[in-house]
Amino acid sequence: MMDYGPFILSLQLALVTTILLFLLGVPLAYWLAFNPRKYKIFLEAIVALPLVLPPTVLGFYLLLAFSPENGLGAWLERNFDLRLVFTFEGLVLASVFYSLPFMIQPLQSGFRSVPYYLVEAAYSLGKSRWTTLRKVILPNMSAAILSACILTFAHTIGEFGVVLMVGGNIPGITQVVSISIYDEVEAMNYGLANHYALILLVFSFLILSFVYFFNYQQRKNIRIL
Amino acid sequence: MIKLDLHKKLYGADGLIQLQVKTDIQKNELVTLYGPSGAGKTSIIRMIAGLMKPDLGSILVNEETWFDSQQKIHLRTQERPIGMVFQEYSLFPNMTVFGNLKFALPRDASEDIIEEMLDTIGLQNLRDKKTNWLSGGQKQRVGLARALVRKPSILLLDEPLSSLDTNMRVKLQDDILNFHKKYGLTTILVSHDFHEVQKMSDRVLLIENGKIESEGKVGEVFKETWK
Numbered sequence: 001m002m003d004y005g006p007f008i009l010s011l012q013l014a015l016v017t018t019i020l021l022f023l024l025g026v027p028l029a030y031w032l033a034f035n036p037r038k039y040k041i042f043l044e045a046i047v048a049l050p051l052v053l054p055p056t057v058l059g060f061y062l063l064l065a066f067s068p069e070n071g072l073g074a075w076l077e078r079n080f081d082l083r084l085v086f087t088f089e090g091l092v093l094a095s096v097f098y099s100l101p102f103m104i105q106p107l108q109s110g111f112r113s114v115p116y117y118l119v120e121a122a123y124s125l126g127k128s129r130w131t132t133l134r135k136v137i138l139p140n141m142s143a144a145i146l147s148a149c150i151l152t153f154a155h156t157i158g159e160f161g162v163v164l165m166v167g168g169n170i171p172g173i174t175q176v177v178s179i180s181i182y183d184e185v186e187a188m189n190y191g192l193a194n195h196y197a198l199i200l201l202v203f204s205f206l207i208l209s210f211v212y213f214f215n216y217q218q219r220k221n222i223r224i225l
Numbered sequence: 226m227i228k229l230d231l232h233k234k235l236y237g238a239d240g241l242i243q244l245q246v247k248t249d250i251q252k253n254e255l256v257t258l259y260g261p262s263g264a265g266k267t268s269i270i271r272m273i274a275g276l277m278k279p280d281l282g283s284i285l286v287n288e289e290t291w292f293d294s295q296q297k298i299h300l301r302t303q304e305r306p307i308g309m310v311f312q313e314y315s316l317f318p319n320m321t322v323f324g325n326l327k328f329a330l331p332r333d334a335s336e337d338i339i340e341e342m343l344d345t346i347g348l349q350n351l352r353d354k355k356t357n358w359l360s361g362g363q364k365q366r367v368g369l370a371r372a373l374v375r376k377p378s379i380l381l382l383d384e385p386l387s388s389l390d391t392n393m394r395v396k397l398q399d400d401i402l403n404f405h406k407k408y409g410l411t412t413i414l415v416s417h418d419f420h421e422v423q424k425m426s427d428r429v430l431l432i433e434n435g436k437i438e439s440e441g442k443v444g445e446v447f448k449e450t451w452k
Binding site: 115117118120121122123124125126127128135136139140 | 274275276301302303306307308309311313315316317318319328329331371372374375381
């Protein structure tokens with residue numbers, strides 16, 4: 001029988017990850033887009049790492065870092081009573097690392113797409129950087145913000161390797177939908193695995209269609225103007 | 226009064242030029258910067274606005290230091306009471322005409338000035354339109370009104386009329402002159418257009434290769450140049 005728990009857990013994980021990454025991503029992408037210093041390329045490379053690394057590599061190192069037997073994990077547990085291996089909190093942190101480029105890169109392109117003379121115009125009107133960011137820059141890159149959030153959300157829903165390494169497969173705590181599929185296949189329940197997989201497939205397709213439709217509408221509006 | 230002493234290395238299409246400009250601009254004067262492309266006119270305006278930092282020199286406005294390389298003073302653009310109109314239509318596309326003007330309004334200031342501006346530029350009927358729907362001339366009118374909403378003492382105009390047709394250009398020139406007199410502004414206009422310079426200027430600075438080749442009334446400057 002189909003259990004909706006993994007779906008709910010996946011949605012919760014994707015939502016929390018997207019919100020956290022957006023809050024982290026806006027200042028980081030702003031800094032990367034507008035900072036002329038050369039050393040930023042190292043940070044850009046770090047942000048892009050999850051695109052090329054096997055998820056298990058990232059998961060492996062996060063597992064080592066979060067382990068209560070090692071420095072960081074022990075420190076977190078001692079000082080904050082926080083354990084990050086095989087917990088939802090750990091999954092969130094691992095997902096934040098793993099989905100970093102899916103949030104940062106569209107936001108960075110969005111920042112670069114806003115003409116700089118708009119920023120200068122706002123400064124010439126006496127407006128601070130913060131006001132300019134909130135009222136001029138972000139509203140004029142809404143398509144990039146939407147793409148970044150939706151891609152991050154969808155990518156987190158589809159995570160497997162990192163989640164399995166850091167969170168394991170604990171029903172109700174870390175068993176997300178992608179792991180449930182794996183679980184059902186291992187147990188030879190192909191029918192149930194198919195149900196889970198099909199829902200994930202349709203969901204991902206709908207999300208991507210929505211992003212492409214929104215971007216198409218934006219381009220069309222610009223052409224009309 | 227504005228006292229300028231500006232030095233900066235500029236890299237343009239024709240290679241390196243050393244900008245060296247020293248001049249005083251009187252209160253309520255309308256000064257135009259005239260000269261070929263790449264001579265450094267826009268850079269001068271940008272340095273006054275604080276959008277570009279001179280290598281050396283000073284900018285004093287009504288006894289207040291906006292920039293001084295020796296004393297290491299460089300007021301941010303936001304701290305300089307200027308109004309600026311750019312060559313590009315730099316209106317915020319996410320806002321309406323009214324929204325653009327309201328954005329410029331200092332906190333706690335009355336919105337009456339916005340209504341006054343909309344009446345003066347004759348765009349009350351377009352106040353709720355997004356700016357992408359406006360023509361080039363309408364956009365620059367809104368840009369001009371927006372620059373004046375915070376009641377600056379100095380108006381900086383960086384070739385704001387260069388992409389407009391002749392009729393619209395003449396109307397905007399009249400608007401600028403009207404605002405310049407009405408609000409007692411000190412105005413600095415960058416222009417390529419000789420007729421515009423002739424019509425608008427109290428005084429013209431002829432800029433070539435980053436230097437003031439000549440300055441004075443239009444008749445004096447061009448008589449000397451074309452002798």
